[in-house]
Amino acid sequence: MGALFSLGVVIALVLVALVGVKGAHLQSLFGVVIPYLAVITFFIGLIYRVVKWGKTPVPFKIPTTCGQQKSLPWIKYSKLESPATGWEVFLRMALEVLLFRSLFRNLKMQRSGERVVYGSAKWLWLGGILFHYSFLVVLIRHLRLFTNPVPSFVRLIESFDGFLQIGLPNLMMTGVVLLGAATYLFLRRIYIPSVRYISLPADYFPLFLIMAIATTGILMRYFIRVDVIKVKELTMGLARLNPTVPDGIGTIFYIHIFLVSTLFAYFPFSKLVHLGGIFLSPTRNLANNSRMVRHVNPWLYPVKVHTYEEYEEEFREKMVSVGIPVEKPLETKETEEASEEESEGKE
Amino acid sequence: MAKAKTKTPKPEELAKIDYSPPEKHWTEVPVEFRPGTYCYGARPKYLEEVDMPNPREWQPYEDDWKLPENWKEIVLEGMEDRLNKYRTFRLFMDICVRCGACADKCHFFIGSGDPKNMPVLRAELVRSVYRKYFTTGGKLFGKKAGARELTMDVFKEWWYYFYQCTECRRCSVFCPYGIDTAEITIMGRELTNLLGCNTDWIAGPVANCYHKGNHLGLEPHTIQSNIEMMCDDIEEITGIRIEPTFNRKGAEILFVTPSGDLFGVPGVYTCMGYLMLFHELGLDYTWSTYASEGGNFGFFTSNEMARRLHYKIYAEAKRLGVKWILGGECGHMWRLIHQYLDTWWGPADFLEVPKSPITGTVFENAKSTKMVHVVEFTADLIRHGKLKLDPSRNDHLRVTFHDSCNTSRGMGFFEEPRYVIKNVCNHFYEMPENTIREKTFCCGSGSGLNASENMEIRMRGGFPRANAVRHVNQKYGVNMLANVCAIDRAALTTLMQYWVPDVEVCGVHELVGNALVMTGETERTMDLRLEELPGKEEEEEDV
Numbered sequence: 001m002g003a004l005f006s007l008g009v010v011i012a013l014v015l016v017a018l019v020g021v022k023g024a025h026l027q028s029l030f031g032v033v034i035p036y037l038a039v040i041t042f043f044i045g046l047i048y049r050v051v052k053w054g055k056t057p058v059p060f061k062i063p064t065t066c067g068q069q070k071s072l073p074w075i076k077y078s079k080l081e082s083p084a085t086g087w088e089v090f091l092r093m094a095l096e097v098l099l100f101r102s103l104f105r106n107l108k109m110q111r112s113g114e115r116v117v118y119g120s121a122k123w124l125w126l127g128g129i130l131f132h133y134s135f136l137v138v139l140i141r142h143l144r145l146f147t148n149p150v151p152s153f154v155r156l157i158e159s160f161d162g163f164l165q166i167g168l169p170n171l172m173m174t175g176v177v178l179l180g181a182a183t184y185l186f187l188r189r190i191y192i193p194s195v196r197y198i199s200l201p202a203d204y205f206p207l208f209l210i211m212a213i214a215t216t217g218i219l220m221r222y223f224i225r226v227d228v229i230k231v232k233e234l235t236m237g238l239a240r241l242n243p244t245v246p247d248g249i250g251t252i253f254y255i256h257i258f259l260v261s262t263l264f265a266y267f268p269f270s271k272l273v274h275l276g277g278i279f280l281s282p283t284r285n286l287a288n289n290s291r292m293v294r295h296v297n298p299w300l301y302p303v304k305v306h307t308y309e310e311y312e313e314e315f316r317e318k319m320v321s322v323g324i325p326v327e328k329p330l331e332t333k334e335t336e337e338a339s340e341e342e343s344e345g346k347e
Numbered sequence: 348m349a350k351a352k353t354k355t356p357k358p359e360e361l362a363k364i365d366y367s368p369p370e371k372h373w374t375e376v377p378v379e380f381r382p383g384t385y386c387y388g389a390r391p392k393y394l395e396e397v398d399m400p401n402p403r404e405w406q407p408y409e410d411d412w413k414l415p416e417n418w419k420e421i422v423l424e425g426m427e428d429r430l431n432k433y434r435t436f437r438l439f440m441d442i443c444v445r446c447g448a449c450a451d452k453c454h455f456f457i458g459s460g461d462p463k464n465m466p467v468l469r470a471e472l473v474r475s476v477y478r479k480y481f482t483t484g485g486k487l488f489g490k491k492a493g494a495r496e497l498t499m500d501v502f503k504e505w506w507y508y509f510y511q512c513t514e515c516r517r518c519s520v521f522c523p524y525g526i527d528t529a530e531i532t533i534m535g536r537e538l539t540n541l542l543g544c545n546t547d548w549i550a551g552p553v554a555n556c557y558h559k560g561n562h563l564g565l566e567p568h569t570i571q572s573n574i575e576m577m578c579d580d581i582e583e584i585t586g587i588r589i590e591p592t593f594n595r596k597g598a599e600i601l602f603v604t605p606s607g608d609l610f611g612v613p614g615v616y617t618c619m620g621y622l623m624l625f626h627e628l629g630l631d632y633t634w635s636t637y638a639s640e641g642g643n644f645g646f647f648t649s650n651e652m653a654r655r656l657h658y659k660i661y662a663e664a665k666r667l668g669v670k671w672i673l674g675g676e677c678g679h680m681w682r683l684i685h686q687y688l689d690t691w692w693g694p695a696d697f698l699e700v701p702k703s704p705i706t707g708t709v710f711e712n713a714k715s716t717k718m719v720h721v722v723e724f725t726a727d728l729i730r731h732g733k734l735k736l737d738p739s740r741n742d743h744l745r746v747t748f749h750d751s752c753n754t755s756r757g758m759g760f761f762e763e764p765r766y767v768i769k770n771v772c773n774h775f776y777e778m779p780e781n782t783i784r785e786k787t788f789c790c791g792s793g794s795g796l797n798a799s800e801n802m803e804i805r806m807r808g809g810f811p812r813a814n815a816v817r818h819v820n821q822k823y824g825v826n827m828l829a830n831v832c833a834i835d836r837a838a839l840t841t842l843m844q845y846w847v848p849d850v851e852v853c854g855v856h857e858l859v860g861n862a863l864v865m866t867g868e869t870e871r872t873m874d875l876r877l878e879e880l881p882g883k884e885e886e887e888e889d890v
Contacts (some may be wrong), residue, residue, distance in 0.1 A: 053434060065757065068762050071710070105521055109451035124446060291689065291718070304559050324636060
């Protein structure tokens with residue numbers, strides 16, 4: 001149900017762009033105004049989110065330790081899974097961010113009769129890696145549209161991406177891989193009952209959106225061709241903050257750029273902010289050295305405690321009776337009697 | 348008011364688990380307080396003793412929880428306060444992508460099949476409310492944005508599932524963003540405590556620990572007599588009389604252990620191991636009756652309560668003028684000492700960097716906190732050849748080791764106990780790789796869930812651990828499950844009786860005590876459980 005709703009929203013977005021450009025001829029709105037607003041929203045929104053997290057204190061040093069601690073010198077400790085220094089934390093984070101280390105650990109629980117066994121489960125990791133890296137390459141390739149001359153690293157990546165030399169224009173693998181990986185991530189959401197059970201519209205929507213972006217991109221490059229020179233004229237105008245809207249760019253381009261704008265604008269308000277969040281995760285980005293280096297909690301406030309004096313006051317007699325040393329000696333018989341007499345006298 | 352009595356189903360029945368989620372969306376499946384799956388509500392006297400709000404008689408299965416009229420306001424304000432104080436809480440509300448990697452990592456999910464025991468859904472219980480009141484999308488789009496109102500039913504659902512999570516952090520090992528459900532459960536429990544909704548099993552030990560120094564409420568003379576009884580047993584076994592000291596000023600080391608080691612089996616056997624070891628070393632140490640608890644049920648209540656209870660350790664070390672502190676075998680105690688104590692009550696600049704008086708090893712890894720784990724201490728002794736050990740005295744045991752959640756994923760304590768065990772036992776076998784070390788499974792009863800009225804859920808939660816033990820039991824004939832945690836020693840014993848009846852449970856220092864050759868001891872014919880050592884009784888007959 002969440003999936004259908006999200007699919008409906010994405011279809012509606014496509015129609016909005018179609019009608020807006022084909023019917024109402026709002027090329028400037030879809031080609032200039034909305035992309036600008038979207039990019040501004042993206043940057044301001046993401047910075048706002050990251051700053052907000054960053055300003056929230058980390059009261060305790062609570063890394064999740066996934067390997068041996070640094071303790072006795074003859075015990076080898078795990079620098080990557082239980083980092084003790086800032087550099088080791090950096091390495092742990094690099095593995096996490098670049099290679100999805102934790103997801104790579106994934107296991108699948110299976111029942112066989114009364115037994116439970118845990119098998120390797122790397123598909124989600126593989127799907128995730130392919131999805132993110134192909135998206136990154138596609139993004140870098142698009143820099144061609146916003147730079148003149150095109151930087152050499154962009155050309156280099158393009159030549160790798162197209163090394164299969166299939167078709168004309170040359171097939172870029174990452175576009176297809178991106179679409180495939182997004183489709184896989186969608187299908188597992190539908191087919192794995194527990195994952196379907198936890199999925200929200202907010203989980204399907206970005207997948208459909210990205211699938212639609214990849215599809216319109218592929219269509220535009222290989223099938224419903226648009227005039228690339230004119231597209232670059234428009235995008236360079238955007239980059240130079242001197243926008244122009246050349247006539248005769250196909251509608252498919254405006255649908256594509258509108259969907260991309262939606263993704264940018266939606267990004268900071270959604271789960272996609274994990275892009276920034278992962279860097280700030282206290283279970284991963286702190287060193288496991290809390291017995292070596294004191295961590296300060298900025299908002300620690302005084303709390304009520306039960307002092308030794310109060311404790312001894314309550315148990316002094318029992319302590320003395322079994323010979324446990326006390327701070328204040330037990331009141332002697334005479335003084336006790338005296339105080340008793342005193343209180344009797346008062347009565 | 349009659350408390351619902353239940354019989355825990357038989358293991359064969361319990362092992363039949365249905366993992367298919369219900370037809371209805373999870374927000375439409377109301378929480379059901381089925382006897383055997385939850386703990387009783389905290390009695391008012393316990394809350395009053397530590398100034399917690401809303402003390403009253405109540406039970407979770409009753410309709411009326413007797414909450415203040417503005418309960419919702421209190422919860423939402425409490426949430427906002429915590430969102431601004433804990434980065435984990437705010438971040439983990441925002442960045443989950445519901446990839447499902449955590450889903451089958453939770454022992455309660457594996458043992459119950461209840462989808463709300465999937466870590467992701469346990470967190471969504473709160474996230475849905477967070478979206479409704481703290482995010483623009485949730486305010487605007489409501490249900491479509493995954494948001495829902497905080498109602499009494501939602502609050503009850505929170506309560507049920509936050510006291511059905513043992514804060515073991517296994518999910519956080521597998522989460523690509525390190526989302527730690529324990530952090531969310533801790534916050535959730537704090538919120539329930541704002542309304543006086545703790546469990547009786549947690550609130551009781553908290554009140555005891557605050558006033559009497561330990562969870563069990565052992566008073567000073569009782570602590571002393573319990574330990575003396577252990578010394579009697581040690582004398583019977585070894586012929587050596589040990590005279591430990593209590594609250595002694597000027598000792599070099601203060602020893603703090605969970606009070607579970609002072610009372611009941613098999614905890615006391617571990618304690619006997621400590622006593623024998625320290626005696627043999629001639630260690631200048633003291634017990635304290637005031638700081639007589641290493642564990643901390645306050646941690647299962649709120650961070651503030653945890654801090655209040657943990658005050659005693661440094662305070663007592665300062666009063667007695669010791670140089671450093673040695674800590675016994677306990678799980679969450681060590682998570683707190685390792686990750687919280689110094690932040691709460693440090694810097695402990697009145698203490699010295701711990702140095703073993705026997706080997707001269709300076710424990711650089713504890714140079715700020717000044718607290719050393721007894722297993723680290725013993726591993727160092729063995730490494731330096733300072734102990735005379737006869738591992739054959741553990742030959743009647745085929746041992747496996749259970750990594751406790753807290754020392755594993757909140758400390759990284761894996762090799763030290765294994766090193767010690769391998770030096771004091773000849774027969775050691777690991778459980779399957781995916782069920783040990785950082786991937787270890789909880790005993791099912793941690794974080795204050797080791798009551799008796801929730802036995803069914805404890806046995807369900809412990810099922811994955813028991814399953815792995817059964818594997819080594821069948822494959823290698825393992826009959827002893829060693830561990831470094833007082834809750835484990837109690838909870839795993841029950842768990843084994845239920846799932847793998849021929850396996851017993853012990854602490855690492857019980858094994859050390861068995862193997863330790865003491866100066867002037869008589870020929871050992873019994874282990875620390877006062878059970879005949881196989882082979883030794885025959886020798887007696889020969890004589």
